[in-house]
Amino acid sequence: xxxxxxxxxxxxxxxxxxxxxxxxxxxxxxxxxxxxxxxxxxxxxxxxxxxxxxxxxxxxxxxxxxxxxxxxxxxxxxxxxxxxxxxxxxxxxxxxxxxxxxxxxxxxxxxxxxxxxxxxxxxxxxxxxxxxxxxxxxxxxxxxxxxxxxxxxxxxxxxxxxxxxxxxxxxxxxxxxxxxxxxxxxxxxxxxxxxxxxxxxxxxxxxxxxxxxxxxxxxxxxxxxx
Numbered sequence: 001x002x003x004x005x006x007x008x009x010x011x012x013x014x015x016x017x018x019x020x021x022x023x024x025x026x027x028x029x030x031x032x033x034x035x036x037x038x039x040x041x042x043x044x045x046x047x048x049x050x051x052x053x054x055x056x057x058x059x060x061x062x063x064x065x066x067x068x069x070x071x072x073x074x075x076x077x078x079x080x081x082x083x084x085x086x087x088x089x090x091x092x093x094x095x096x097x098x099x100x101x102x103x104x105x106x107x108x109x110x111x112x113x114x115x116x117x118x119x120x121x122x123x124x125x126x127x128x129x130x131x132x133x134x135x136x137x138x139x140x141x142x143x144x145x146x147x148x149x150x151x152x153x154x155x156x157x158x159x160x161x162x163x164x165x166x167x168x169x170x171x172x173x174x175x176x177x178x179x180x181x182x183x184x185x186x187x188x189x190x191x192x193x194x195x196x197x198x199x200x201x202x203x204x205x206x207x208x209x210x211x212x213x214x215x216x217x218x219x220x221x222x223x224x225x226x
Contacts, residue, residue, distance in 0.1 A: 014148035040094025113175035127167030
């Protein structure tokens with residue numbers, strides 16, 4: 001399931017974040033890639049312990065917690081600290097699948113990467129290339145979204161970033177461990193949640209709203225892992 005979340009940040013907020021990143025201290029992105037991914041990765045990343053990285057990551061996490069569409073799509077149990085990357089000068093990231101398990105910095109704990117997310121911070125007209133291409137059971141999806149928009153997709157999917165041939169592509173990316181590990185079951189929960197919202201809007205007093213809500217939470221109770 002690939003879901004676009006428009007305006008996680010509005011255009012002015014995205015520009016503010018982008019301006020803060022333009023003069024940051026970037027490092028080779030291959031340092032954080034797995035063995036195979038490092039062979040096809042050419043970009044720069046902001047170090048996780050950089051003060052700006054922490055500040056902006058906290059801002060992204062706070063906004064996610066206030067975004068119902070993200071919560072409905074990801075059913076987040078835990079979200080790994082968002083990271084920031086820069087692509088220019090033909091920067092790219094070839095076909096790869098994200099690591100299944102990530103260590104949580106500063107702890108002895110780990111997170112399972114059920115859901116991957118990319119937050120676009122550069123305006124599409126400011127760079128050429130740089131499309132995110134996602135391959136899942138429903139086909140191939142290509143995304144190059146307006147600044148401030150977020151795309152959410154299964155962590156199990158094969159995906160790539162096409163070469164940037166002009167300008168600079170700035171993004172934030174992160175992984176979520178979902179209460180529901182199965183992408184198929186998450187999709188069903190998302191569709192059921194949307195149906196409940198539609199019925200509740202059109203027929204707020206209808207008894208089926210309570211019945212559907214009961215089904216939703218009982219499925220979540222059965223399928224969730226805490």
